[in-house]
Amino acid sequence: MPAALLALAISAFGIGTTEFVIMGLLPEVAADFGVSIPAAGLLISGYALGVVVGAPLLTAIGARLPRKTILVALMGLFIVGNLVSAVADSYGLLMTGRVVAALSHGAFFGVGSVVAAGLVAPERKASAIALMFTGLTVANVLGVPMGTALGQQLGWRSTFWAVTALGVIGLVGILTLVPRQPVEDNGGLRGELAVFRDRQVWLALATTALGFGAVFASFTYIAPMMTDVAGFSPGAVTWLLVLFGAGLFAGNLVGGRAADRSLMPSLYAFLAALVVVLVVFVFTAHSQVPAAITIAVLGAVGFATVPSLQMRVMRKAEGAPALASAANIAAFNLGNALGAWLGGVAIEGGLGLTAPNWIGAVLAAAGLAVALYSGALDRRSETKQGVLLR
Numbered sequence: 138m139p140a141a142l143l144a145l146a147i148s149a150f151g152i153g154t155t156e157f158v159i160m161g162l163l164p165e166v167a168a169d170f171g172v173s174i175p176a177a178g179l180l181i182s183g184y185a186l187g188v189v190v191g192a193p194l195l196t197a198i199g200a201r202l203p204r205k206t207i208l209v210a211l212m213g214l215f216i217v218g219n220l221v222s223a224v225a226d227s228y229g230l231l232m233t234g235r236v237v238a239a240l241s242h243g244a245f246f247g248v249g250s251v252v253a254a255g256l257v258a259p260e261r262k263a264s265a266i267a268l269m270f271t272g273l274t275v276a277n278v279l280g281v282p283m284g285t286a287l288g289q290q291l292g293w294r295s296t297f298w299a300v301t302a303l304g305v306i307g308l309v310g311i312l313t314l315v316p317r318q319p320v321e322d323n324g325g326l327r328g329e330l331a332v333f334r335d336r337q338v339w340l341a342l343a344t345t346a347l348g349f350g351a352v353f354a355s356f357t358y359i360a361p362m363m364t365d366v367a368g369f370s371p372g373a374v375t376w377l378l379v380l381f382g383a384g385l386f387a388g389n390l391v392g393g394r395a396a397d398r399s400l401m402p403s404l405y406a407f408l409a410a411l412v413v414v415l416v417v418f419v420f421t422a423h424s425q426v427p428a429a430i431t432i433a434v435l436g437a438v439g440f441a442t443v444p445s446l447q448m449r450v451m452r453k454a455e456g457a458p459a460l461a462s463a464a465n466i467a468a469f470n471l472g473n474a475l476g477a478w479l480g481g482v483a484i485e486g487g488l489g490l491t492a493p494n495w496i497g498a499v500l501a502a503a504g505l506a507v508a509l510y511s512g513a514l515d516r517r518s519e520t521k522q523g524v525l526l527r
Contacts, residue, residue, distance in 0.1 A: 144310030146272035151303035153276025161285030187236040192243020196463035211241040216304040223297035247463025267393025277382035332454040340511040341450040346472035347504030352439035354476035354497035384436025392441030404445040408505040415498040
């Protein structure tokens with residue numbers, strides 16, 4: 138493994154930790170600033186909005202810059218955002234820090250995916266992307282629980298100081314380990330945006346949004362589902378989340394290797410498996426051991442799609458892979474919001490706490506349908522080219 142991938146993974150670990158750790162610190166933050174838990178929860182929404190806006194915007198702005206320079210600048214922005222969060226003396230300033238940190242998130246993973254793929258042989262590109270995303274999965278397994286525990290013991294600000302330190306380590310790693318890559322002449326911002334004229338790019342983004350919307354339709358409501366339906370104690374939810382994170386870690390690595398061998402067939406297989414797992418979860422959610430097993434499998438199957446989804450959009454946007462890849466990260470977050478909203482609508486509609494699993498299954502099936510349609514367009518194009526060559 139190139140050492141540069143380790144620097145990218147460490148940075149991804151810090152970014153993943155700061156994104157999700159706030160969920161475990163909402164009571165402390167709400168009490169400190171005298172706001173309600175729902176108001177504190179907007180810090181999560183603010184971060185997601187920052188990701189969606191920052192991913193394409195900052196990547197497009199840096200279109201003519203060397204990718205290493207962009208990564209260094211993005212990590213600098215990430216450090217500043219978390220530093221502001223650590224010293225915030227008001228709710229508004231904390232929200233500002235969260236949004237500033239979030240602006241770097243999507244662009245970092247977008248540009249980082251291209252850099253990671255460029256560090257290895259062509260047949261290992263998806264695995265290299267998966268290794269970078271390993272930092273994000275480990276953040277769910279270790280970073281979030283440890284950051285939550287630290288914040289509960291020493292105050293929530295200590296968590297942001299720790300994440301700031303992680304950002305500095307990642308920045309130093311990028312400066313010292315990531316090689317400079319030549320600037321590609323793709324026509325600047327106009328050339329970057331031109332890739333979005335290709336409907337295959339939009340189909341790839343739609344597959345991402347639907348596929349990850351499926352995961353988060355279920356995962357967003359995992360705590361009430363496990364306590365009220367499966368009968369777990371509230372304290373057991375932490376360990377169930379660790380199980381989910383372990384599934385993410387394993388699925389990410391398996392998905393990378395599968396995508397390197399056969400990208401589209403592996404994407405079809407994982408999306409189909411996601412449909413099955415979510416349907417099964419409707420029934421296993423009523424029993425503790427089957428529910429725990431299904432949670433781990435859900436994490437594995439859901440995140441196994443990530444390397445394929447990233448590689449798919451990069452291949453379909455060869456003229457501007459960084460911007461399209463960053464847009465794909467925004468699509469992940471839009472999918473998260475879509476799945477969470479639809480799952481909530483199902484619950485509020487009186488369909489029960491397992492209803493989000495049905496919603497997720499429908500979204501995954503829709504993502505599979507879009508992927509199959511996109512693959513059919515590929516085959517049709519290849520057939521036409523073959524006819525012309527004859």
